Amino acid sequence: MVGIGPGSADLISPRALKALKEARVVAGYKTYIELLGDLVTGREVISTGMTREVDRCAAAIERARAGKDVAVVSSGDPGVYGMAGLILEMLDREGLWGRVEVEVIPGITSATAAAAKIGAPLMHDFAVISLSDLLTPWEVIEKRLEAAGAGDFVLVIYNPASHRRAGQIRRAVEILKKYRPGNTPVGIVRNADREDEEIIITDLDHVLDFKIDMLCTVIVGSSGTRKLGGFLVTPRGYRL
């Protein structure tokens, strides 16, 4: 399970690169495979659409059982809403422990890639929540939004919206506004470290004025987050 980071070649770690080079089979969502370009030339490629994760992992495991080195690619970190969990679940389900060797190679996840683009909003305690309710009941997501608000965490929102889901980010903002003022800083980072990168610094009152889709990561400040010189910073409390 190989994390390739946000998408830019210069953020792929040497360990991930080595795994990709040694693999005879590369599996992953087609957009990520495309990001890899020449790196996957000459390999068998297992690439299905976004919602075919189970099929893709089953095919990857089948190759691994046949003795092939397989790289299952996730963007960001494979353990953060990526493929690592599903692979481990399926190995367990099929009783393959000890018969297939596994390694999770971490990557730079969207939370910190996006944060780096807008300054240093994650300098203090933070929470990460996906708004996708494809696999998670919306009540659970709401409960976590409430807890992130009550706990005064900086909040990183993955999968804030998609074609089918426009209402979730609206509801998330509504919940957060129960706990934080409208001028709480918010950053929207779209396509961090990819082509067409877009960066917006705004606040809770205005975040919904901007286009937010599944390529965005949204970072909502805590009560301590400040806008400094066009950046967002959550001070840790050093005395200056």
Added chain:
Amino acid sequence: MVGIGPGSADLISPRALKALKEARVVAGYKTYIELLGDLVTGREVISTGMTREVDRCAAAIERARAGKDVAVVSSGDPGVYGMAGLILEMLDREGLWGRVEVEVIPGITSATAAAAKIGAPLMHDFAVISLSDLLTPWEVIEKRLEAAGAGDFVLVIYNPASHRRAGQIRRAVEILKKYRPGNTPVGIVRNADREDEEIIITDLDHVLDFKIDMLCTVIVGSSGTRKLGGFLVTPRGYRL
């Protein structure tokens, strides 16, 4: 501000490496500078002890004002309890916007580096809390522990203990046990991707039986986290 990841050379991104190579001055906590070895040969090195962050950043900014390329090094990601926030705060305080160019280069943070060692515990929503009360009132930390418990987040604990702070992790476990059963899986990862790496899989009832110090990252499962084949996995909910 350059993130060098957990410490292993093969987890430093090419972008971070390039910044280090181009820098004439490298600033950072001495342990991290030592991890870099030959990479910093021939540079001016600004290296002070752990609690001298403000002095180190001031010296780095002074060099940058003099027109030198300066790499301020943090282990993991510079924006997660690293140096990025402090640098931006000091630039703001000194009115240096536009006079010093800044870039945050993200890195693999301990949360995902440690998670990779124990499987895929962060597959679902998670919170990150530092137990260090050097800069944060303990009441704020307790409030966040309560919220992480109530919100059923997987919890990543940074700075769980130090020589002076043995009680905090005990109190944290006490709080989490109000929300989760004693058999909730817990991973302790010490020195992830460094020499002397140690990995322990245990549970909330037994976590305090193990040595926990400032080199450890502790990951406490949510209600969904399972122990599968020696790994921790928090399933996202795919139907298998």
